[in-house]
Amino acid sequence: MPSLFTRIINRELPAKIFYETDDVIVIADINPKEKIHLLLIPKKESTNFYQTDSETLIMLNKTVKTVAEKLGVEDSFRIVINNGFGQEVDHLHYHFLSPKNSDKLCWLE
Ligand code: AMP
Secondary structure (H helix, E strand, O other), rough: OOHHHHHHOOOOOOOOEEEOOEEEEEEEEOOOOOOOOEEEOOOOOOOOOOOHHHHHHHHHHHHEEEEEEEEHOOOOOEEEEEOOOOOOOOEEEEEEEEOOOOOOOOOOO
16 A cells, blocks of 8 residues: 555645655645645655665755755754654655745745
8 A cells, every 4th residue: 555645746645846856755744833844755665764775865865955955944944754753654754844934935736
């Protein structure tokens, strides 16, 4: 059974997409906890941080920097990763949160 996020990646469910490559999709969290709350989701499905290969983690960390630069919030953001503890969706994702407004926050779809 594909995860909720794989269904979003496959366009079976809607989402507000901020950024996408062959390896990652970045979407708006449906229940934002800050002015900016995005989810960075690797397309290669794995359950959690601990279960994920290093190559994918490096790709996600690079994506954090890309997203911060695209939004112009390099000096003010937080990454949250729930690994089992507090984790609702069993498909690895990084929460990207910033208290700043950004006029660069716009959606591909
Ligand atoms: P976690 O507790 O780390 O697994 O976080 C899962 C996150 O996914 C929560 O912040 C939810 O608000 C978010 N979420 C759940 N369903 C959707 C959805 N359909 N589109 C976007 N975000 C979602």
